[in-house]
Amino acid sequence: MLDNSNFTFKSYNTKKATISATGKINAKTVGKYKIKATLKNATGTSVTKSGKITFPQPKIKVTVKKKKAIVTWKKLKAAKGYYVYRREAKGKKYTKWKKVKNIKKNTTVKYKDSKLKKGKTYQYKVVAYNRKNKGTSAIKKIVIK
Structure with missing residues (x-):
């Protein structure tokens, strides 16, 4: 392990990131x-x-119940709200992402999607946002049986 006591550290933009005397950003x-x-x-x-430094990604989970997808995620402190996106498989490719919900409050961390068709495959992602920035979640795939 490197002994950081032999170094001095400087951040060029303290509004974005600071650095401690030991080198922790x-x-x-x-x-x-x-x-x-x-x-x-x-x-x-x-x-x-x-x-x-990137915006954090919400960890999402998608469950299927009777042709309905329930998308849930963990709340992010930095987020003002969330966008929920869905796309459908067309053969081996997918359609473009479609925004299915704009959740304007950081208190809601669940979305129910009932506009699904039997035998189709869908993917979901959740994008957290605040006033200036956006991040995206991992993509989760489901199949409606």
Whole structure:
């Protein structure tokens, strides 16, 4: 393990991310950040690292009951609301994503979809959003029997 006590650290944009004296990065918002680590008592010995902080992804679960899909996910503190998307399989390909619900409150973490057809395969994803940013969930596939 690297001994970070021999380094000084600097964040170029403290609105996006800060860095502690021990080198731990604290992400404040989504976006790009740049961090510089300099070896103490050594001239010209530094490393600059850039990275990207992405919006968190809600973990989703889809269950099927009587031709209805129930999409649930864990609430994200950073989210203002969620978009629920669905697409249908057409042979080996899928249709374009269709927004089936805009959930404007972060208190709702469930969506029931009853507009499904027997024998069809669907995929769902949930996109969390706040005022400035969006993220997306993993995609879950279901088959209506």
